[in-house]
Amino acid sequence: MAHLDIRRLSKRYGQFVALDHIELAVDEGEFLVLLGPSGCGKTTLLRAIAGLEMQDEGEIIHAGRDISRLPPGQRDYGIVFQSYALFPNLSVADNVAYGLNSSRNERRLAKQRVEEMLELVGLPGTQAKYPAQLSGGQQQRIALARALATAPDLLLLDEPLSALDAIERVRLRGEIRALQTRLGVTTIMVTHDQEEALAMADRIVVMQQGRIQQIGEPRDIYRQPGNDFVADFIGRGNLLTAERVGPHHARSGDLLLRTAAELPAGATARFYVRPEDIRLHDTLDQGENTFYGHVLKCEFLGPYSLVTLRAHTADGRPLVAQFSSNYLCGREIRPGAMLRLGIPAEHLQPLPEAA
């Protein structure tokens, strides 16, 4: 049985359906990320798990206990919000100790626990400081210490990194993931940042309009998106429409493409090609599924360049290719140039029919 089992959970605000029969099973110790565009319902789902929002239908079972109708205080979780949500008038020590029992006998233990927690988040000795004396990243570490102080069975993170600058985000995301792995606490994090999701998650739940679109490990979600929405939302890519001419062959304009995957029966085939899967060749007989591309635009982005090309595909839509700077070895690609390109057969993953 799943550690956290969400069954047919629905939530409406008036006529608006924020969650539409969500089914989700979270394993013990797992780091699960809810990912989706603004308004897709990910925060509503997290808040329903926390008891901060009451669902209209469905159940939430946590460690075998039906918590669907329990108030937040009777559920076993710690939570971190996007805005640091520390009490500004309380010291770091009092913020971290907030959820701990404050009876006289327990006070010494609480003090010890605060010390442990501050050690854990890399801020030892900050007990006497106040939130205003700390940076955004430090405040989030304190919020994390507070959330973990009661040793909850579940850790809920609501966009915990989005108020931080780029460098601090990357640093803290590594720290949170390492901490979670060390403690083994089952964690659910909400984010709209796909890179964050790919970097941190054991599994990603992609949501759109109150529904789950796909659940999977980061690599699978990226490599085998289940539908157009997931393909588009995770990473950059090119949609290639083609005519199926055999179980492993399709034609798109002048391009005859061999695929490693068997193409489902039907007249049309659709592929999602990642920019980094388009290869640059010196000659057309060098690679597989080769074709010419006319450079429309080239953006140098440091470690790699993004090249917009036109090829003789079925719909003539420009393709975007990504070439690493190491690979280009100083070779400059200019608009107007004609490049020899190829797409390895294993990177032509057919997408299901558009809904």
Ligand SMILES: Nc1ncnc2c1ncn2[C@@H]1O[C@H](COP(=O)(O)OP(=O)(O)OP(=O)(O)O)[C@@H](O)[C@H]1O
């Ligand atoms: N209390 C409320 N009353 C009415 N509508 C609400 C309420 N809370 C959320 N909604 C609506 O429900 C939808 C889902 O909201 P939710 O906050 O879960 O989205 P989200 O995916 O977390 O997006 P964001 O990243 O913008 O927070 C949104 O369209 C939002 O406007």
